[in-house]
Every structure is written in C-alpha cells, then in structure tokens.
Amino acid sequence: MARFGSITRLFSRRDQRSGKSISVVSSPDTSQTTNTLNEMDHEYFAPSIEQQKNGVKLQKKLNSMLREFVEMQKRHAREDREWSTKWETYFQSDRFASECFTTTVTLMTATTSIGNEIADKLDSTNQALRRHARAVTDTNQYSPLKEQLQKESRLLSKFADELNKLKRQKSELENDLNSIGLQLTRKKLDGSEKTKLKIQQKTKKKELKQLEQQIELSDEDHTEAKQIYDKNKEALLKKSQENELARLQSFTDPLKKFFNTLKIENTEFSDALNHHSPDTDLKKWREIKYPLQIYTDQ
Structure with a gap:
C-alpha cells in the first residue's frame, strides 16, 4: 500500500528534499503534461464518463418536462380566467336576451365561475409544482x-x-x-x-x-x-x-409529489413507481459495459 493518501502529498515530500538535489533543467524536447487520459485509461473509463453524461442529460430532460408542465398549467390558469371574462360578457352583451330571457342570461353568466374556480385551483398548485420541479435542476451536484x-x-x-x-x-x-x-x-x-x-x-x-x-x-x-x-x-x-x-x-420523489399535488391516481404510474429500481438499472449497465466486473458490487 502506498505510504501517502494522495499524489499531492507525495509532491510535498519531494519538494521538501528538493533543496538537497541538483536542479532539473528542461530541454526543448521535453514533453508537456496534457489534460487528456492515456489511451488505456480513456478506454477503461469511457463507459462511466458516458454514463455520467447520459445521467445529466436524463436529469435535464426530466427538469425540462416538469418545468414545461408548470408553465403550461400557469398559462391554462390565465386562459381560464380570460375565458370566464369572455363568457360573462358574451351573454350580457346580448341586449334582447338580457331584456327578455332574464333568468336564462343569469344562469349563463353565473357559469363564469367555472373558469375562475379552475384557475384558482391551478394557481394554488402551481407554486408547489414549481418547487418540486426545482428539486431536479441541479445537474452539477x-x-x-x-x-x-x-x-x-x-x-x-x-x-x-x-x-x-x-x-x-x-x-x-x-x-x-x-x-x-x-x-x-x-x-x-x-x-x-x-x-x-x-x-x-x-x-x-x-x-x-x-x-x-x-x-x-x-x-x-x-x-x-x-x-x-x-x-x-x-x-x-x-x-x-x-x-x-x-x-x-x-x-x-419529485414525480411522486407531482402526482400527489395534482391529486392524480394512475395505476400505470403506481406500478412503475413500485418497480423502479436504480440498483437494478445500474447492475444491468455494469453487465453490459463492464462484463469482467472491474470493481466489486456493493
């Protein structure tokens, strides 16, 4: 086992004794340290690097779709209110109906509450949904x-x-x-x-x-x-x-909270949730990408 826990500490030990050593003179043909992995290590880690990229991509897609739903719901609330206003004025503007069919017009205009009440419900859940969507935004954690x-x-x-x-x-x-x-x-x-x-x-x-x-x-x-x-x-x-x-x-968790906030009961989602197993997914990934098991399963 190495005597030091990190290469940085090894550098520190080397620097401490450097005063006793002759200087190392750089020559013109000295190869420069690069930012790339050697070919063997690149091949060794390529699947894991790609896995992380795909994980970030999947997380971004989920966040994008949840945020799109939140914005769509917000837009629907606004459209419902606009529809209610239009509904109310639509029948009241009919002079003949207002004068002759009083009770009918009253019934029609009272229905305007449908849009407003739906909009109120959308507004009340929108803030919670937005918070749930933010739970998957940090792709750089x-x-x-x-x-x-x-x-x-x-x-x-x-x-x-x-x-x-x-x-x-x-x-x-x-x-x-x-x-x-x-x-x-x-x-x-x-x-x-x-x-x-x-x-x-x-x-x-x-x-x-x-x-x-x-x-x-x-x-x-x-x-x-x-x-x-x-x-x-x-x-x-x-x-x-x-x-x-x-x-x-x-x-x-964000998906569960989305469904709970919207008070939606969906058998397909419930079954998928019960069978969701990230451990199984990663095990399958390892079997495909690293069939020789380059590290021990936990």
Whole structure:
C-alpha cells in the first residue's frame, strides 16, 4: 500500500528534499503534461464518463418536462380566467336576451365561475409544482468524472516528466564525460589544459553521482505515484457509481409529489413507481459495459 493518501502529498515530500538535489533543467524536447487520459485509461473509463453524461442529460430532460408542465398549467390558469371574462360578457352583451330571457342570461353568466374556480385551483398548485420541479435542476451536484480523472492523470504525468528530464540530463552528463575522456587521451595537451579537463571531469562525475541518486528517488516517487493513481481512479469509479445511483433515486420523489399535488391516481404510474429500481438499472449497465466486473458490487 502506498505510504501517502494522495499524489499531492507525495509532491510535498519531494519538494521538501528538493533543496538537497541538483536542479532539473528542461530541454526543448521535453514533453508537456496534457489534460487528456492515456489511451488505456480513456478506454477503461469511457463507459462511466458516458454514463455520467447520459445521467445529466436524463436529469435535464426530466427538469425540462416538469418545468414545461408548470408553465403550461400557469398559462391554462390565465386562459381560464380570460375565458370566464369572455363568457360573462358574451351573454350580457346580448341586449334582447338580457331584456327578455332574464333568468336564462343569469344562469349563463353565473357559469363564469367555472373558469375562475379552475384557475384558482391551478394557481394554488402551481407554486408547489414549481418547487418540486426545482428539486431536479441541479445537474452539477456531482463533479465530472472526466475532469477528476484528468486531474489525477496530470499529477502522475508530472512525476513521469520529471523522471524523464533527469534521465535526459544523465545522458547529457555521460556524453560530456565521454567527451572529456577522449580529450584527455590526446597527446598534445599541455599541463594546464589537462588539469582543467580533469577538474571538469571530477565535477561532472560528482554531478552524475548526485543525479543518479536523484533518479533513484524520482523513480521511487513515480512508482508510488502510479500506485496512488491506480488506487484513486478505482475510488473515483466507485464514487461515480454511487453518485449515479443517487441521481436515479432522486427522480422518484419529485414525480411522486407531482402526482400527489395534482391529486392524480394512475395505476400505470403506481406500478412503475413500485418497480423502479436504480440498483437494478445500474447492475444491468455494469453487465453490459463492464462484463469482467472491474470493481466489486456493493
């Protein structure tokens, strides 16, 4: 098991000892740390990343339809009131009927209460329905899995980049020492030139020894960072499944409240509600997308 709980803490340990190490010089061909996952991890996590996108899409669709119903109901309330006003004036404007068919016109105009009463009922439930619809609006309550994985991958890549830089620097020092060694074999060197080359050789050998020690430490850090990364990415995958389960479970309550607020009893909805099982849905998803069970079912 890794000695540190996160790659960030591993960086902290490395930085504490950096004062004792020779500096790492970036070379022009140094590869830059990217924001993308490597090909293997991308393939490994692609189904879960796509699952989260689809979960957000489903949540947005549900929210959109509920809000559309709320607005439609609000519009109907307004239209019912307009209809009531039109109904009342429609018969009262008939002068002949008003003068001769008094009781009939009174009956007709009294019916105007239908629209107003329906509108009152719609208004009284509209606020509650709007509140229920808002319960599924937060599609960003769970951090995007892809971004979290990229963050972990970037941290790991920094260790790999540093190790590669050190190895390149070692190669350059070895080339310098080979060059100095060849120069020392020349017969026409005077004493001062030979002394200067030997001093350079001694300095380079000392630097090489320090660099080899730093490479050893950097290699250990990279190995440990890889272990932490592998552990963290599995934890992120597990957490992602917990989040998607919670997302699917969160759809039930607003729909129940919608039906209850509207005082609608529907057998089809009741049966679907009783049989709704996010656990079953996610298990089916895992069987299709991850048949080898890359993580343990809870």
